[in-house]
Amino acid sequence: MKIAIGNDHAGPDYKHTIVAYLESQGHEVTNYGTDTTDSVDYPDFGHLVAKDVENGVVDFGIVICGSGNGIAMSVNKHKNVRAALCWMKEIAALARQHNDANVISIPARYTSENQALDMVKTFLTTDFEGGRHQRRVDKISHC
Template identity: 80%
Template structure:
């Protein structure tokens, strides 16, 4: 499995913990995020993840910013991207089951690092249910 991850200045510690987890389970990770708390623009760091998902270079993406909203809005502008802003593992599970989300957006200022890692575990271990949900996903424009 291949995953692209990115973060702005609110999320370096979250990213480090998530990458450690992903490495421990043998996932190949491409890091597009900043490694420092120095202020940056989330869009500059979100677009590379979305491009990798859009082009099939990776299986999933993970993006992190303070609220999770800005970076989620950014990546959702890309064709074929379905980023879900999640703040619990239950929402991450539903995002995969019902929405076939392919990017997990994490709000660093509103979740703990432990919660974020649990969301990643759940997101990656949950399958899309298809069926009636596939019909709904088909109604989401790709561009």
């Protein structure tokens, strides 16, 4: 699987943990995030991830910032990108099952690294259920 990851200064440790896991599982990871805790602007990294998802370059995206909100808002500006802010693995599962989310947004300041990794594992291994949910997902893009 191809996965793009992006983070701001709140998430470099989380990113390193997640990337190490993904690569150990044989996934191809594109790293757009910062590797330091020096202040940066999360949209700069989120938009790069979203463009890869939007253009079909990757299968999924992972974005990380302090609250998870700002970077999720940034990536959701892109066509056919459905980023879900997740704070527990059950929410990550529902984001995939019911919303066909293709980007997970992680709030680094409100989850542990272990929680984040569990959410990513769940997100990447949970399938979209389709059915009644497809109709709703189709309506997300129609404004």
